[in-house]
Amino acid sequence: MNYQELAGQILKHVGGGKNITQLNNCATRLRMNFKDESRVDVEALKKIQGVMGVSKKAGQYHIIIGPDVANVCNAIKKTAHIDTANSPNKSHGKVEQVLDIFASIFTPVIPAITAAGMIKAILVLCVLLGMSKESQGYIIVNFIADAGFYFLPIMLAFSTALKLGCNPYLAAMIGGVLLHPKFAGLVSAGDPVSFLSIPIKLVNYGSSVIPIILAVWFMTYVERFADRISPKPIKFLMKPVLTVLIVAPVTLIVLGPLGSNIGTVIATGTDFLNTHVSWLVPTLMGAFMPLLVLTGMHWSFLPILMTSYTTYGYEAVMGPGSLVSNICQGAASLSVALKTKNKTLKQLAGSAGITALMGITEPAMYGVTLRLKRPLIAVIIGGGTGGFYAGIMGVVRYTSGTPGLLSLPIFIGENPMNIVHACIAAAIGFVVTFILTWILGFEEPEDEFNDTDGQNEKQADHINKKSILSNKSIVYSPIQGEIVALSKVNDETFAKEITGKGVAIAPSGNQVVAPFDGEVVTVFKTKHAIGLRNNDGVELLIHIGIDTVALEGKYFTVHVKDGDAIKKGDLLMTFDKAMIEQEGYDCISPIIVTNTQVYAEVFSVDEGSADAGDRIITVI
Known part of the structure; x- marks a missing residue:
């Protein structure tokens, strides 16, 4: 792997080094925060050879590289001057900010803790092979390991x-x-x-x-x-x-x-x-780890894990359950790969299943189990079953590391049976999940899009009929006006779908209403844009005008605040279209699905007129 070349490609698609406010890495991922997230091209990042996946959690972007991640991180730092002294992005909610702080504090020290724990594991093996704990070699290596904790x-x-x-x-x-x-x-x-x-x-x-x-x-x-x-x-x-x-x-x-x-x-x-109740926490973690990772809530356990490592030399809160859960993600994906008749899904599930067994679960979770739904149920049941066994057998993790087949040594410690029971727990989870996934089945990808709602047939004719998965979420127009294809918007960030797929509307009215039932995630300080999330998890950005951030809130009136629950048709914002245009700004308004990458497809109407409440986007 050419680290310098890979670093250059990553920098190209994240807006350059000056756009990065935080950069560090864990065992397999680059973790990055940005000044301007609109300059980050997630889809382009995913296509880079050497990048295994991209996700966003707790307000932070994760670029999955694998074991070479530290070298790539160093190459990025050498290639560009990165200003990491800036404050975190304040547009995220309070919970996300706290989780982001935990991640940024503990992630940089994980390599030291991992090294210390693995050296301890090596010493255990050396003692089993005959090394004396009184020998100078043992004493020196032991205090080297202790330094990482002390x-x-x-x-x-x-x-x-x-x-x-x-x-x-x-x-x-x-x-x-x-x-x-x-x-x-x-x-x-x-x-x-x-x-x-x-x-x-x-x-x-x-x-x-x-x-x-x-x-x-x-x-x-x-x-x-x-x-x-x-x-x-x-x-x-x-x-x-x-x-x-x-x-x-x-x-x-x-x-x-x-x-x-x-x-x-x-x-x-x-x-x-x-x-x-040694069985309780590993059972819950084994079952619900995918949901914790999906919401970023797993970061909230970092202080507990670090305290446990430094107090007892091991932790039983997350490690045993996450090992089983990761193996279950692999089992579900491999079961799907064997059962499906769709060649594309078979290839995706097969490769994702193998990487999940190694501890990298994002491709399996986002590409297979979460998308197909029923395999995720199998993962939860299998993870809980294997976690229960790990709990009653007292399995612990002796050092930090992403649990998987390659990192099983993190379960080697003073108790030689610990790793044996860890392997048995993982095997139980694998078998249960594989069989359940096969029995429960899943919806095969369809060959073409079918409009089952029977509404807005004229608009549906413009939707590209591609292979999609069965579940869908509808986004209705928040603004009255003429529909314009995103590619025709005079702004490269939106036109090239860097921030996500969607559509634009040239407004004829001056009101913005809720396009679905859900909640307000972010009201921008400059009031020109608002971020929403519907009850299915679709995240939407409504951006009134191009470059209107420069107006600093003039001519905009917002009627909601962060965290408000909304119903379809609720008034969110009003704006003075005439005055905005008089100031020289284009009022065309992009409506973007910002978490496009976690869905199979986002279909949008690309022409015609729309009243507030007409369907304009279908998310699969």
Whole structure:
């Protein structure tokens, strides 16, 4: 693989390095955030040789590369100057922003945790083969592995600072304060310690997670305060000194103990579940992991996983269930590949099934099980069954890594039977899912589009009759006017369907109404555009005019807000068409399905007139 060439192609289709605000990688994926998502061509990215898939989760784009992802990430960084100091995209909801913060904080440190855990697994094998734990070789390699966990606060300090926008080196220094040998000595001695007559709780912060995140969060405010009050001639000296002298004592006195208590509660809760109902969490995770991944909610478990690794040296919350779930995705896809008579689906399901068994499930989930529906039911049942076995047998994951056949060593630890039971759980999930998928069956792709609604027949004649899957969702016109093919819009981003497929309307009225039942996802600050999601999950962008963002909200009145539930026909927005055109702007309004990539096809009417409420888009 030519990493430099692949990096260049990726940069070309994401709007260049200057459009990237966040860039990191995990075991198989590039994780990217952008200033302007309209410049990201998802379909073009998917066609690049070396890219296995593209998805968007928790407000972040994932470009699946495989084991070479770190080399590709480094090549991108070398090829372009990337400004990663910008704040995250505020257009996402609060939950997505929190999940994005978790992902950005923990993802960069995963390679270190993975390395530490895998070295521990190698040591276990060496001991089984006769190595003495008292030998110098064992001791040296063991403390090399321990370093990845013990100095976790410093690594998390750096990644947290990068995400929250404060100085990462000062943050790392605060992490060093928590781990300093002098403080560790005070903790070991156990004698009372105080600062300015204020008692300091003695806590061992090695391998801790929550305390340093709280400290760096506090530091973002202190650093801004120090910047504001420091005189310009001495700001270079005064700002960092004030920051450290405020943050370090507050962390030792308040935030460190608070974070330690939170970590203790998390660890205690995890230990309680593992001790008293060990089958419950792996069963639920095995069953519902596809839904967690689909919504991005799996990121919310990262603090729990990290706390468990650093407290016990393993975790049983996500690893066992996700292993079974990933194998079940592969089983369902392979069952579909063997049963289907459609050559295209057979090829897609076969390749997706193999990659899912290796731990990369996006092609299987988005391309097969989620689309065909019934195989996803089989995955949920099979995942729950295998997860239940893993739970009652006490299977744990000793280090981070995407669970699959290639990464089974992450289940090697002190208990030699752990990996055996992990393999049995995966096998149970595979067999149950494969058989259920075969029995439940699925709708074969049809040869042509059939308009079963019997409405708007004149408009339906313009819909391209392609091979599609059976389920569909209808988008009705939110605006009265003339329908225009997207390719004729005088804006390359929309015309080339970079943001997704859809249609445009040259408005004759001045109202925008809800095109379906659903919710408001985003009302843009400049009021010229609004993002919606219907009850089937179709995400729609209604963009009034071309380049009207420059009007900064003039001539637009929005009647809804983020999170509002909407019914078809509800008034969303009004705009002054005459004044917008008088300012020199084209009022033609693109209506885009922004998550086009997760559907089999998006069909749209490409000419004629439309009243608000007429069908204009069919999503399959």
